[in-house]
Amino acid sequence: MVMPETVLRASRPTTPVEVDSFRPNAARMYDYYLGGSNHLAADREAADALLDAVPLVAEAARQNRAFLGRVVEFALGRGITQFLDLGSGYSSPEAVALAGGPGVRVVAVDIDPRVVSQVQLDARVSGRGAQVGAVHADLGDAAGVLGHPVTRRLIDLDRPVAILCLAVLHFVPGPLDRVLGPLRRAVAPGSLLAVSHGAATPTSAGRTRSEGAARPAAPSPASISRLIYDCTLTPLTLRSAPDVRAALGDTELVEPGLVEIASWRAPESSSPGRSGLIGGVASL
Numbered sequence: 001m002v003m004p005e006t007v008l009r010a011s012r013p014t015t016p017v018e019v020d021s022f023r024p025n026a027a028r029m030y031d032y033y034l035g036g037s038n039h040l041a042a043d044r045e046a047a048d049a050l051l052d053a054v055p056l057v058a059e060a061a062r063q064n065r066a067f068l069g070r071v072v073e074f075a076l077g078r079g080i081t082q083f084l085d086l087g088s089g090y091s092s093p094e095a096v097a098l099a100g101g102p103g104v105r106v107v108a109v110d111i112d113p114r115v116v117s118q119v120q121l122d123a124r125v126s127g128r129g130a131q132v133g134a135v136h137a138d139l140g141d142a143a144g145v146l147g148h149p150v151t152r153r154l155i156d157l158d159r160p161v162a163i164l165c166l167a168v169l170h171f172v173p174g175p176l177d178r179v180l181g182p183l184r185r186a187v188a189p190g191s192l193l194a195v196s197h198g199a200a201t202p203t204s205a206g207r208t209r210s211e212g213a214a215r216p217a218a219p220s221p222a223s224i225s226r227l228i229y230d231c232t233l234t235p236l237t238l239r240s241a242p243d244v245r246a247a248l249g250d251t252e253l254v255e256p257g258l259v260e261i262a263s264w265r266a267p268e269s270s271s272p273g274r275s276g277l278i279g280g281v282a283s284l
Contacts, residue, residue, distance in 0.1 A: 087168025196279030
């Protein structure tokens, strides 16, 4: 696969202005997969390169958005009306607020200041400024997120909260418990933690050689995905289902557990497709 010049250029040292103009951004690429308008040429080139090699990516984004809807519906059914949306991206907070109605409160957290500004603007334009707020922070900074004035205005930690970590934890390097542990411990009993995560698939090892020279193995979808996201500020870390489950600690998983997200409480009439994302909801 020939990488676009924009993607190759992104790996070079840049000034802050060039980073914004030339470096692909995971949130904007996700918005592009969903048919949104919050993306630049660098994001489109990187996303198109990935879609050419791994067409499943667009379906994964759509399935993740549908999973979000089912998670929100489940939380509302439990009487939870507070949502902490970590790594929210551009349109997720508005979608959560729309699904829950005027009684819902949503705090979006994102490391990308453009996302935060857009969420704030959308909330003002839609008249949901009293429902939806945005915090510019690293999701690993639990104290900063929970103590932020926007969070304190909209979220009552003495009442159950639904923490949403959808399609974001695979951009977090290292042990996930350092991110999830402080959040789990900070919220009230009865809260929920929803996750979706890019799944690592086992690779074959020790292939036997046939007669003649062995052909070099073609790059796997996972390796292509990592290569392209390495050009962003948030490289990709795929994890296995056991690793994701371990990051949830001793929490109890809501049925059907940690599964392909298209299968999580999907309507009986649907025909779930593959997404490459595993997900589930833990009771806290």
